[in-house]
Amino acid sequence: MSDNKPEADTSYQYKQREIPEMGHRGFKFGEGKISGTLACALGVLSFLTVLCYKFPEYLTTPELREAYDPWILQEVLKYGMWASLAFATLTFVIGGKYRRLAAIGALMTVAGMALGGYNIETGYVGPSAISFGLDWLVLAFLVSAILFIFLEKVFPKYREQAVLRPDWQLDSFYFAFNHLLVTVLLLVGNYFVAEYFGWAVSKSFQAWVQTLPLWAQVVGLLLCADFVLYWSHRTFHEHPKLWKIHAVHHSVEHMDWMAGSRNHVVQTFVDRCMAMVPLYLLGTSKEALDIYVAFAAFQAVYVHANVHIPVGPLKYILCTPQYHHWHHSSETPAIDTNYAVHTPIYDMLFGTYHMPGKHWPAHYGTVKPLPKTFLKQLAYPFKAEAGDDPAVDVPPS
Numbered sequence: 001m002s003d004n005k006p007e008a009d010t011s012y013q014y015k016q017r018e019i020p021e022m023g024h025r026g027f028k029f030g031e032g033k034i035s036g037t038l039a040c041a042l043g044v045l046s047f048l049t050v051l052c053y054k055f056p057e058y059l060t061t062p063e064l065r066e067a068y069d070p071w072i073l074q075e076v077l078k079y080g081m082w083a084s085l086a087f088a089t090l091t092f093v094i095g096g097k098y099r100r101l102a103a104i105g106a107l108m109t110v111a112g113m114a115l116g117g118y119n120i121e122t123g124y125v126g127p128s129a130i131s132f133g134l135d136w137l138v139l140a141f142l143v144s145a146i147l148f149i150f151l152e153k154v155f156p157k158y159r160e161q162a163v164l165r166p167d168w169q170l171d172s173f174y175f176a177f178n179h180l181l182v183t184v185l186l187l188v189g190n191y192f193v194a195e196y197f198g199w200a201v202s203k204s205f206q207a208w209v210q211t212l213p214l215w216a217q218v219v220g221l222l223l224c225a226d227f228v229l230y231w232s233h234r235t236f237h238e239h240p241k242l243w244k245i246h247a248v249h250h251s252v253e254h255m256d257w258m259a260g261s262r263n264h265v266v267q268t269f270v271d272r273c274m275a276m277v278p279l280y281l282l283g284t285s286k287e288a289l290d291i292y293v294a295f296a297a298f299q300a301v302y303v304h305a306n307v308h309i310p311v312g313p314l315k316y317i318l319c320t321p322q323y324h325h326w327h328h329s330s331e332t333p334a335i336d337t338n339y340a341v342h343t344p345i346y347d348m349l350f351g352t353y354h355m356p357g358k359h360w361p362a363h364y365g366t367v368k369p370l371p372k373t374f375l376k377q378l379a380y381p382f383k384a385e386a387g388d389d390p391a392v393d394v395p396p397s
């Protein structure tokens, strides 16, 4: 069934996606899997949070420390720890094979309590040259998991797809790895823009930008950032050597809120540096920048999510999950399309827009399969294989 919208490839037979059987990966009431998983997740997060309080110089993000109230987080930690113990107890009462998960959660919580628990002292944090963003990881995971698992359950595109779908461990590892690197990323990004784009800063232009209404500054940020990100993304697709780096991101075969985390570390650094250039040059107000960063962070996860919320004509203005899912499709008409991050306008403008009506992709991933472990994916772009033709995944645009 193909409709006749101009952006649809009318010669291509679009198909329905078939989700492999995931019944054994789902959560059912009464088997102890829900309580065991919650006990384990809350126990691990509580222990990591206590570590953040214990070693803030090395494990927390200076930029983030200024934004949150550590005393409120201590309250959250208190409820998290007791909830972990309660869920662990419930799992033991239910019995079954998930008791091991519950035991891990309870042990982590008890270890956190032994280190000071939610009564641990907070206060002055000494300076340190570099730190890991463990606080950023814990907060981002909590907020994203609650928000996006809720959206995926209430507005699912593929109801049959389990939260713990194939490769979820790999993508969780990427999620953790990329978030831990936040301080290094910020340092490298700030150095990059100051070193290579310092000459382009115009104080008078930035002063004029700051006289604009807030909404105009935010729209300006969105449009300028997306122009840079569109061309950077397109270059990663069209240059065979860069494609091997970007192919790691495209190797995801099940789209959900965690899928966008899969990025080669080189990609993570390049994306961060490129995204900072327009922000640095525009010099908008802090308020506009904060709104943009929050929106961009939400949209980056949302477009990968297993969510379908019809938005009417807004889909021509903002990138949606359907639009970005097509970018991840391995089907011929979708390859090398939908590069933009915030608004599909640039794809329409530069001839790379693909939104075939109501159709969604039947297949995701790269044409040529990639290895499925973090280390092998890390090495993948630098490894020449026998008979390797990197362009094989990249049909001409």
Ligand SMILES: [Zn+2]
Pocket: 233, 237, 246, 250, 327
């Ligand atoms: Zn891409």
